[in-house]
Amino acid sequence: MALWDVLKRECHRLISRPLYIYCMVLGPLFCYIFFTTIMSSGMPVNMPVGLVDQDLTSTSRQIARNLDAFEQTAIVAHYPTVNDASTAMQQGKIYGFYYIPEGTSAKAQAQRRPTLSFYTNNSYLVAGSLLFKDMKMMSELASGAAARQVLYAKGATENQAIAYLQPVTIDTRLLNNPWINYSIYLNNTFVPGILMLLIFIVTVYSIGVEIKEGTAREWLKTGNRSIYLALAGKLFPQTIIFFLMGILYNVYLYGFLHFPCNSGIIPMLFATFCFVLASQCVGVVMISALPSLRLGLSFASLWGVLSFSMCGLSFPAMAMHPLLQGLSVLFPLRHYFLIYANQALNGYSMLYAWSNYMALFIFMLLPLLLASRLKKALIYYKYIP
Amino acid sequence: MKHLTFKQEVIQGIYDLFYIWKQEFRMTFRDQGVLIFFILVPLGYPLIYSFIYTNETIRDVPAVVVDHSRTSLSRKYLRMVDATPEVKIVSYCTDMEAAKLKMKEREAYGIIYIPNDFDDNIAKGQQSHINLFCDMSSLLYYRSLMTANSNVSLAMNADIKIQRSGNTTKRQDELTTYPIEYKDVTLFNPQNGFAAFLIPAVLMLIIQQTLLLGVGLSAGTSREKNRFKDLVPINRHYNGTLRIVMGKGLSYFMIYSLVAVYILGLVPHIFKFLQVGNPGTLSLFILPYLAACIFFAMTMSIFVRNRENSMPLFIFTSVPLLFLSGVSWPSSAIPEFWKYFSCLFPSTFGINGYIRINSMGASLRDVAFEYHALWIQAACYFITTCLVYRWQIIQSRRHIIAKYKEYKAKTAF
Numbered sequence: 001m002a003l004w005d006v007l008k009r010e011c012h013r014l015i016s017r018p019l020y021i022y023c024m025v026l027g028p029l030f031c032y033i034f035f036t037t038i039m040s041s042g043m044p045v046n047m048p049v050g051l052v053d054q055d056l057t058s059t060s061r062q063i064a065r066n067l068d069a070f071e072q073t074a075i076v077a078h079y080p081t082v083n084d085a086s087t088a089m090q091q092g093k094i095y096g097f098y099y100i101p102e103g104t105s106a107k108a109q110a111q112r113r114p115t116l117s118f119y120t121n122n123s124y125l126v127a128g129s130l131l132f133k134d135m136k137m138m139s140e141l142a143s144g145a146a147a148r149q150v151l152y153a154k155g156a157t158e159n160q161a162i163a164y165l166q167p168v169t170i171d172t173r174l175l176n177n178p179w180i181n182y183s184i185y186l187n188n189t190f191v192p193g194i195l196m197l198l199i200f201i202v203t204v205y206s207i208g209v210e211i212k213e214g215t216a217r218e219w220l221k222t223g224n225r226s227i228y229l230a231l232a233g234k235l236f237p238q239t240i241i242f243f244l245m246g247i248l249y250n251v252y253l254y255g256f257l258h259f260p261c262n263s264g265i266i267p268m269l270f271a272t273f274c275f276v277l278a279s280q281c282v283g284v285v286m287i288s289a290l291p292s293l294r295l296g297l298s299f300a301s302l303w304g305v306l307s308f309s310m311c312g313l314s315f316p317a318m319a320m321h322p323l324l325q326g327l328s329v330l331f332p333l334r335h336y337f338l339i340y341a342n343q344a345l346n347g348y349s350m351l352y353a354w355s356n357y358m359a360l361f362i363f364m365l366l367p368l369l370l371a372s373r374l375k376k377a378l379i380y381y382k383y384i385p
Numbered sequence: 386m387k388h389l390t391f392k393q394e395v396i397q398g399i400y401d402l403f404y405i406w407k408q409e410f411r412m413t414f415r416d417q418g419v420l421i422f423f424i425l426v427p428l429g430y431p432l433i434y435s436f437i438y439t440n441e442t443i444r445d446v447p448a449v450v451v452d453h454s455r456t457s458l459s460r461k462y463l464r465m466v467d468a469t470p471e472v473k474i475v476s477y478c479t480d481m482e483a484a485k486l487k488m489k490e491r492e493a494y495g496i497i498y499i500p501n502d503f504d505d506n507i508a509k510g511q512q513s514h515i516n517l518f519c520d521m522s523s524l525l526y527y528r529s530l531m532t533a534n535s536n537v538s539l540a541m542n543a544d545i546k547i548q549r550s551g552n553t554t555k556r557q558d559e560l561t562t563y564p565i566e567y568k569d570v571t572l573f574n575p576q577n578g579f580a581a582f583l584i585p586a587v588l589m590l591i592i593q594q595t596l597l598l599g600v601g602l603s604a605g606t607s608r609e610k611n612r613f614k615d616l617v618p619i620n621r622h623y624n625g626t627l628r629i630v631m632g633k634g635l636s637y638f639m640i641y642s643l644v645a646v647y648i649l650g651l652v653p654h655i656f657k658f659l660q661v662g663n664p665g666t667l668s669l670f671i672l673p674y675l676a677a678c679i680f681f682a683m684t685m686s687i688f689v690r691n692r693e694n695s696m697p698l699f700i701f702t703s704v705p706l707l708f709l710s711g712v713s714w715p716s717s718a719i720p721e722f723w724k725y726f727s728c729l730f731p732s733t734f735g736i737n738g739y740i741r742i743n744s745m746g747a748s749l750r751d752v753a754f755e756y757h758a759l760w761i762q763a764a765c766y767f768i769t770t771c772l773v774y775r776w777q778i779i780q781s782r783r784h785i786i787a788k789y790k791e792y793k794a795k796t797a798f
Contacts, residue, residue: 019694019697019698022697022698023697027701030705031701031704031705034705034708034723035705035708037720037722037723038708038709038714038719038720038723039714039718040720041718044714044715044717044718045718046717047715047717047718048717086572087751089572089745090741090745090746090747090748090751091741091747091751091752091754092737092741092751092752092754095715095717104565108564108565111560111564113559113560113563113564113565113566114565114566115565115566115567115568116565116566116567116568117567117568117569117570118567118568118569118570119570119571119572120569120570120571120572121572121573121745122571122572122573122574122575122577122581122582123572123573123574123581123582123585123740123741123744123745124582124711124712124715124740125574125577125579125582125583126713126714126715127715127717128571128574128577129528129577132569132571135569136567136569139565139567139569140539140567142565142567143563143564143565143566143567146564146565147561147564150564159511160510162512163510163511163512164510164546164549165542165546166512166542167507167512167513167541167542167545167546168462168507168512168513168514168515168538168541168542168545169512169513169514169515169538170514170515170516170517170531170534170535170538171514171515171516171517172516172517172519172531172534173516173517173518173519174519174521174527175518175519175520175521176521177521180521180524180527182524182714185521185523185524190704193704194701194704197700197701198701201696201697201700201701202697205693205697208693209693212693293693294418294602294692294693297693297696297697298421298696300696301696301700304700304701305700305703305704306433306437308704309434309437309438310437312523313522313523314523314524314525314579314713315437315438315443315525315579316443316523316525316526318443319440319442319443319444319525320437320440321436321437321439321440324436324437337522338491341520341522342489345521345522346488346489346520346522348489349489352489352490352491
């Protein structure tokens with residue numbers, strides 16, 4: 001049977017080159033481990049911060065101690081002046097510093113409104129904005145503490161004082177990731193993203209290299225001269241390996257690391273399966289459109305690397321230029337990300353993500369449009385270095 | 386073979402060096418594949434990335450409201466939230482179920498819930514709560530919702546306090562709201578922009594990655610072209626390790642000096658990114674970065690056996706390398722092991738040094754650690770490149786000798 005022959009042929013090819021094992025197993029495996037271990041703390045804790053305390057009173061020391069006690073802030077150094085602290089920031093020793101000027105507590109007691117200030121380095125946005133939150137909170141508390149002293153002196157109870165100081169409070173409920181765990185936030189999309197990038201590359205490479213090495217006709221002949229049989233036989237063994245890698249990350253993330261999976265793992269495995277197939281088919285489209293190995297691979301690399309930005313994970317799609325918002329539909333990772341947010345993260349019904357499943361199905365149908373073009377390329381295309 | 390004196394050999398070596406340099410230069414400009422990596426990608430990628438992040442930050446995150454208080458105070462609160470740049474109220478729902486539906490349909494990324502005792506509590510002098518529910522699929526949604534609501538609540542608290550205190554002067558009002566004032570200063574990226582934070586890192590990474598890909602491609606090509614599939618061609622000019630490494634390195638260096646000026650000088654200028662660095666400092670810093678990247682790429686090119694293999698081998702490393710640099714994930718939170726691992730790559734030091742010089746105006750002395758590390762890397766990778774090429778020369782000589790012996794054995798019969 002022709003399909004069986006192509007399958008056997010492909011399995012031999014996959015084993016014969018170490019590059020395939022590197023791209024299909026070792027690469028993804030390395031990235032699974034890399035991304036989950038580098039963010040293993042979930043949230044950066046004890047980020048280095050400097051203190052410029054020119055007041056040197058018990059009040060200023062109290063502020064410093066309280067700031068240091070915040071989970072994400074660690075005061076690592078004291079600097080005599082703001083200039084020294086900002087130099088330390090330029091040297092990359094600290095991500096921010098807190099400045100308590102001379103006479104702060106004296107002014108506070110005399111009701112002369114001293115000013116505290118804090119500086120964060122937002123060139124490192126994650127560190128900067130997390131520290132900003134802590135230091136702002138600290139400043140509010142410092143101000144509140146001073147006012148509370150006055151209220152206590154006037155004879156207010158603790159409840160009265162709190163209600164007076166903060167009449168309106170915000171209770172924030174962070175749905176399904178209350179720890180603001182960056183590993184959960186990023187890895188649920190980055191890990192599949194790496195797999196997708198490598199699926200693009202392996203698909204394009206395995207077809208393109210046949211054209212390059214002049215074995216394309218033989219491949220087609222093994223598949224009874226049917227491009228569909230030939231493609232199916234070639235891609236099926238890869239589908240199995242990639243889906244196994246997909247199962248692996250699902251088990252690793254949801255089973256081993258216990259990331260939130262409110263939909264249960266079966267829908268996520270289904271989504272992964274669709275995602276693997278869609279990525280493979282996009283790979284076929286790439287090499288069909290540009291049947292030169294080098295250009296096909298360049299296309300795959302460009303699309304694969306851009307996916308990480310275009311999926312709208314770290315920078316939401318709705319903040320992008322309208323043109324890019326439209327283009328983002330063409331990236332399978334975008335749909336996978338939305339499906340994940342709908343399924344595993346929030347546990348909504350699959351119905352609300354129907355458009356994204358639809359998009360993945362459309363990706364799977366795309367090779368049909370270009371199959372005849374690919375066949376022509378397999379027969380007539382001459383390799384250009 | 387005639388014997389050369391040391392002086393003759395040096396002169397010969399320098400002559401060969403420039404011969405190899407010329408050859409490599411010619412090959413680069415004749416090879417469309419290398420040109421794509423050396424010219425087209427460095428020209429295009431920064432533009433694409435700058436375009437993606439050109440809006441810097443997210444505005445008007447859609448939120449829905451469930452207002453059970455329905456008082457003038459709750460409406461004032463919501464008006465103020467709606468007026469912030471961060472949040473836009475898209476719908477008012479009668480109950481939480483309707484609001485949740487909006488979240489499921491991705492029409493909103495947050496719910497602001499005001500309970501019915503909101504105004505009563507304030508009137509009674511008790512604390513009042515507002516509930517904020519945030520979708521966590523993207524942290525920027527949460528951050529916008531959080532910032533807008535906490536800023537509005539702080540402003541409102543100040544107003545309420547002033548009303549209650551019965552002050553007579555403005556000074557008293559100020560003292561009531563903030564007995565200790567504070568100022569927040571976000572340095573070097575005042576708008577909290579995504580582009581200003583991510584693009585500099587991406588720019589530096591592009592230099593290293595395109596070199597890896599381009600040098601790998603050209604190494605793969607020469608392997609395919611050369612007899613015996615060796616990296617070094619059989620040619621009397623390609624006789625010494627040093628001249629090959631220096632000759633090739635020089636030609637890459639010349640091309641990348643121009644590329645670097647474009648990527649690090651022109652692109653930030655076009656897109657009006659923060660650029661406070663001293664150009665002299667920057668050029669001095671880029672020097673070892675380019676050297677380290679070039680020799681790193683030349684060492685790694687030993688793994689490339691075919692022309693196109695550099696892409697499957699190297700492309701996916703870009704994302705992990707960005708994380709290793711400590712830009713998107715603070716380096717203080719990176720585990721020890723990965724920190725040491727990151728020292729292997731020029732991009733780690735290059736990115737950090739560049740950000741500090743370009744975005745924070747650091748001097749060369751401030752980035753001394755990175756600067757020295759890059760020189761050490763350049764030296765180490767220079768040595769490894771020499772070793773790799775030395776090995777390849779020996780390898781190709783062995784192949785010739787083997788072939789020669791085979792030929793001789795054949796003719797002897």
